[in-house]
Structures are given as C-alpha cells and as structure tokens.
Amino acid sequence: MPQSEPIASKPARVSPLAAAAASLILKLQRRDDISPEEEAAIHGMLGGIISVDQGQDIVAQGSRPTSSTLLVDGFAARYVLLKDGRRQITAVHVPGDFVDLHSFLLKTMDHGIVALSACRVAPAPHATLAEISREHPHLTRMFWLNTLIDGAIHREWLAGMGRRRSVSHMAHLICEIYTMLEILNLAPDFTFFFPITQRDLADMLGLSEVHTNRVLQELRDTNMVQWHGGIIRIFDWPGLQTLAEFDPTYLQMFREPR
Amino acid sequence: MPQSEPIASKPARVSPLAAAAASLILKLQRRDDISPEEEAAIHGMLGGIISVDQGQDIVAQGSRPTSSTLLVDGFAARYVLLKDGRRQITAVHVPGDFVDLHSFLLKTMDHGIVALSACRVAPAPHATLAEISREHPHLTRMFWLNTLIDGAIHREWLAGMGRRRSVSHMAHLICEIYTMLEILNLAPDFTFFFPITQRDLADMLGLSEVHTNRVLQELRDTNMVQWHGGIIRIFDWPGLQTLAEFDPTYLQMFREPR
C-alpha cells in the first residue's frame, strides 16, 4: 500500500475534516447524547488537515503544543521514550481519536505520539478548547471522558503486562483494536488493516522483538487469528476474547447521562 | 502501629475534612492559581468522613458510585483484578488525592481502589461535581488535569514494567511516592511511612512476591535506600533518581495557566 494513501479511513464522500469530526461525534455518541450545538462546536474547532508520514512524530515528547490533535485517518501510538532509546508504546489510536487532548492541560508533553502508518490529523487550538470548556460544560465532560478512557486503556495494558501471559496480552491488544475499529465500521467480517512492524508490536507489549515474533507464532498456532502483511483476521472471536480475558467494560461503550 | 490511627496524615489542627480539602488545594496550587471561590467550592463539595480499614475496598471494581472520593489520610491503590484473582496495582495514592474522580464520568468502575493502610475518605457527590462543571470551568479543568496526571503516572508505570530493569522500576516507584509526599511535607529528611506488604509491592511491579523480595534486596545492596518496617529512608536521592531514570516532568508540578 503506497504511503501517500492513508489507510483505515472512512470513504471520503465528504471533506476529510468533516469526516473526522463525524468519527469523533460517532464515538462520543456511543457514550452519551451529543446536541446539535455540541456537534457544531466540534466542527468549528478544527483548523485544517496536516499529513504526517509513517514513523514521524505527531506530537513530540517534551514539546509544548498550542493545539490538540484529532486523528483523521491512519494509526497512531502514544509512547514514552527512555534516555537510551528504549520505547514503550502505551496506547494505540484509530481515526476519530482525539490523540492529544492531553496537551490542552498538561502543557508539556510527558510522552510522544507517533504515526504508525501515514496519517492525516486536524489541529484544534487550545484557545478554542478553553472556550468550549466555558461555553459547553457537557461537551467538556465528554472530552474529559475521552481522556479518562485513555487512562482505562493504560490500566488494562498494565494488567496485561504485569499479570497476563504474553499470548493473552497480545490477544488482548487485538481484541481492543478490533473493538475500536468495529465501531467505525472499519473491521467488516472481523478483518482489518493494522500495518505495524513487529518492532512496533514489541514496543506495545514490552517484549523484545525476537520474543514478540515467537509469541505471535504461538498465537497463530491457535488458529484463532491470522496476522500477515498488515492485515488481521479474527477467526474465533469468542475464543480470542477468552484467551485474552477481554472484558470491554473499560472502553465505556454504553450511553449514559454524563 | 494500631489500625485505628491512620498514618501519613497532616497534623490535625483543623477538622480532618478541612485538612483534606487543604491538601487537595495545595496540590492544585502546585499547578495553577486557585481562586477563593474555587477553594470555597472545594470545601463545599465534601460530604463527611468515612473510615476504611486496611485492605478494604474504597471503591469496588464494577461498582457504580454516586459520589467521588477524596483520600483524607492513609495510602490507597488503584488496581485491576483478573478473573483468577491475579491483581495488578496501577497507581498509588496519598492524602489529598481525589482517588475516584474517575467514577464521575466513567459511571461503571473498570478498576477498584483499595486502602493500603487504614484510611479516611471524604465523598463528593457527583451531582455537586456536575454543578461545579457548569459553574467553575477553570476548577473543572483543574480536576480534569488531576485525572490526566493519573494517566501520565500509568504511562510511566507502563514504561517501568515494559522497558526498565526491575531494580530501576522499583527505584522509580520509590522516587514517585517520595515526590508526592514531599509536596505535602510528609517526607522530612527523605524519610516517610509507606506501610505496605511485599505482596502489595509485587502487585505494583507486576512481579511475583518471591522475586520482589529479591529485587528489594538488590536495591538495598546499593545502599541508596532503606526500606524496613513500613518506613522508607532515601540515603542517596540523586543516585536513586539516576538508577530509576526518574524525570518528574510527568507529575506536572509547575504552575501554569491551565
């Protein structure tokens, strides 16, 4: 797949910016009602589209952004870099994710965000977000919720790293990404693009590259999932969930007044 | 130390409730100015004091609280429980921490919060928090910031678990807790109470209890830190920070307009 064509995007009937806003709204609506005024505020806050090559930082660790970034299409990862170059990826993001809403309040980024594939992103100025926080309390709570879910994902990854066997941990990651893509209708027939290298995967699981390869083979040997050429196909979804001890509660995919 | 006397508390010149609010305000002021109106809102939101025995849940995984809890004194831990009973602790909390602000928006708790020592907590009703989110946008952002810092701590723990050697990981935990207590003047002369079992410590580090004991001995052998009888004493703070690769940026302890 050529790098110039970002993957995992919605069919671009409308402008990519509008489509990105729509993905975010779709995701928020999964958790609570979003009013037309709030939808308008979301559409209004986005500034433009920026392309980011695969492997490039969307936000650098230690930087001080003045706007927060919405992922329009492609896959991105949140990571912490240690001094000697070791990298730990702490979350994966899919289109429609507000990947660095964090910088709105953290000011100095404690972590970075990298494009796992070619990506397009849309910036939302912090000044506009501050205005939203004054004018739209409910939308603010929904944005807050968004970052709380990021935290819940971190906790689930911690449990995976500390207390799950490595095959379960890898299976859990696949379940999580499938679930996030499924909402966006990007995973028809349990099949989806996820074009990352085994080095990226190792940095997600906290394993060495070599061992990651062996764990992946072990997972393939279960015949529950296929992972080849950047395409993942799940053959046995219930089996994979069981292996992973996957309970999607932490993704908060139910509508509630919030 | 008798269980009836919670440790790590501020000298109770004033009521414990007021002292707890003061700790929270102190912590927020470390990150931005807090107006008198905001201080009043914080004092006003707290409902009363509840005692929790050591080992008891402050908030149970899977529960649906109607108020969020402020830790008044004692130590608490955020944890994820797997079906077979394995537990991963994902964060440690100290007095003045708003330990389950999360439940305000997550509604169903994806994780639990346990009292590591005898604790006292103060509930803040979700209805009051919702009112604050309408009336006090800046205070709302500060509360939001609080949960963002929790997320940053999770990320640092992920890096520790996945990419640091276990001694460094353990040293990092000590650095983090020392830093959090130091703000509250609860760690004079690099010495502080931290009365947890090695089983708790193992659940924090994602190691077995036996291996945790051995790593702790390895850390003791560096002579940089003493850990005995629930009291930690740091002899070589710079050395410990270096060993831990500890960079406190992620704790966001600088005042900025937020």
Add this chain to the structure above:
DNA sequence: CGGCTCGTTGACAATAATCAAGCGAGGTGG
C-alpha cells in the same frame, strides 16, 4: 546488482516464576 528493512530461526544467557520450607514477630488461648 547491492543495500536496505523486516521477519524468522538457533543457541545461549539472563530474568523471573514456582514450589517448598524455615524463621521471627506478634497475637491468642490455655
């Protein structure tokens, strides 16, 4: 044709889990 990256394998060393046992402090009941 090189020269790259990525996935893969083998051999070996390091790290961590498991199982089993003992020790010491503190509490309880006779």
Add this chain to the structure above:
DNA sequence: CCACCTCGCTTGATTATTGTCAACGAGCCG
C-alpha cells in the same frame, strides 16, 4: 507464663519465560 498460631519476610532449588547475539532469506528500491 508459655504453647501455638498466623502472617510477612526470607531462602534454596528447580523450571519457565524472556532477552541477547548472530545469522539468513525474502522483498523492495535505487
């Protein structure tokens, strides 16, 4: 008061998991 218990910490022996080093082949690109 002491015997006895429990809990937390510690140790040894063994096994399992994971990391490291080295090498190779396939595919891609200039």
